[in-house]
Amino acid sequence: MENKIKSVYIHIPFCSSICSYCDFCKMFYNEKFVKKYLSSLEKEIKENYCGEYIETLYIGGGSPSCLSLEELSFLFEIISIFKLRDNYEFTVEVNVSDITEEKMSLFKKVGVNRLSIGVETINDKFLSFLNRDHTRSQVYEKIGIAKKYFSNINVDLMYAFPNETMEDVYNDLKFIYDVNPVHVSIYSLIIEPHTKIYIDGVKSIDEELDSSMYYNIIKSLREHGYNHYEISNFSKKGFESRHNLCYWNNDEYYGFGLGASGYVNSYRYTNTRNLNSYFEGNYKYINEFITNDVKMENELIFGLRKTSGVSINTFREKYLLDIEQIFDIIDLVNNNMLKIEEGYIFIPEDKLYISNSILVNFIGGSNGNK
Ligand code: SF4
Structure with a gap:
């Protein structure tokens, strides 16, 4: 049988400070817990990894970079169990303040070849609002260190902070052009329930301004x-x-660690966010079989996030059915919410801002022709 899993996500939930907007699975760094956590993580991986060759490995969090050199070395020792293809991609998320020569050198030594750096903004006023633990001046210095070791760098940015102007956004973009990372992820600030900014009553910026930004x-x-x-x-x-x-x-992947999600052998699972349950080896919290109908829906819901969209041929090869047989997309095409060109279905650029309201059409949206 063809080996389907080529990707692994590993979650490290510890952070040295907690950001005001964060609803990820995270907790304050605690030396005692880290040791125990890494041992549980090792156990979870050993119990579930079936020896596939892996093409992409991603350590996210939380802040994996807040671990000490010794803890990181143990983490990489655990991870060395994965058999990697020659052209693998191995990403680690790093916080600006955690970037040191020693950590970068260790990452390089163990085969990390991509960094994802959580900058978010270089505006000190907004950094303080977000409760990030770095400042504008640190960003340039730390990225300078990271660039000595890595060329494949992603920078995470955010926008749509209260009272932010377009000029503020351009200042952050100017920083991007100064440091010239090869990848940029940029998200508008979402005020999630239970976060500090939500409790403080912070309101989202005007939608028109958000869209224009x-x-x-x-x-x-x-x-x-x-x-x-x-x-x-x-x-x-x-x-x-x-x-x-x-x-x-919509490919399958392993997810290991507290709160991590994975997709293995047609099951989508989410691990517990309860540290004690995780320590006891009760990893999975949700484990749901994905029927063929839902796989096809997901193919569009995830695939249409790509600006290139979904290949009609690839869909047919995967599911032995035509997209148009499964979904009523004609109305969406007629209303210019979707476009079909050169064998691909995609969301036109002027509708990307409202993509969620388009993607929602595919949830339970198959027309029963299967
Ligand atoms: S560093 Fe990341 S995971 Fe940790 S609190 Fe901030 S946003 Fe959340």
């Missing part, structure tokens, strides 16, 4: 040589995130 960002990044390949992701040619493409291509 979004389209100006696309325009500016494109003018500076970045290919807009996913709703919120941009890259220089050949530097798309292969790991994230696995999600958008």
Whole structure:
């Protein structure tokens, strides 16, 4: 049988400070817990990894970079169990303040070849609002260190902060053009329930302004040589995130660690966010079989996030059915919510801002022809 799993996500939930907008699975760094956590992670991986060759490995969080050198060495020792293909992509998320020569050198030594750096903004006022633990001046210095070791760097940015102006957004983009990373992920600030900013009553910016910022960002990044390949992701040619493409291509992947999600043998699972349950080896919290109908829906819901869209031929090869047989897309095409060109179905650029309201049409949206 063809080996389907080519990607692994590993979650490290510890952070040295907690950001005001964060609803990820995270907790304060605690030396005692880290040791125990890494041992449980090792156990989970050993119990579930079936020895496949892996093409993309991604350590996210939380802040994996906040672990000590010794803890990181143990983590990489655990991860050395994975058999990697020659042309693998191995990403680690790093916080600006955690970037040191020692950590970068260790990452390089163990085969990490891509960094994803959580900058978010270089505006000190907004950094303080977000409760990020770095400052504008640190960003340039730390990225300088990271660039000595890595050329494949993603920078995460955010926009749509309360009272942010277009000029503020352009200042952050100017920083991008100064440091010239090969990949940029940029998301508008979402005020999630249970976060500090939600409790503080912070309100989202006006939707019209948000939309105008979004389209100006696309325009500016494109003018500076970045290919807009996913709703919120941009890259220089050949530097798309292969790991994230696995999600958008609806491929299967392992997810290990507290709160991690995975998709293995047609089951989508989410691990517990309860540290004690995780320590006891009760990893999975949700484990749901994905029927063929739902796989086809997901193929569109995830695939249409890519600006290139979904290949009609690939869909047919995967499911032995035509997209149009399964989904009533004609109305969406007639209303210019979807376009079909050169064998691909995609969301036209002027509708990307409202992509969620288009994608929602595919949830339970098959027309029963299967
Ligand atoms: S560093 Fe990331 S995971 Fe940690 S609190 Fe901030 S946003 Fe959340």
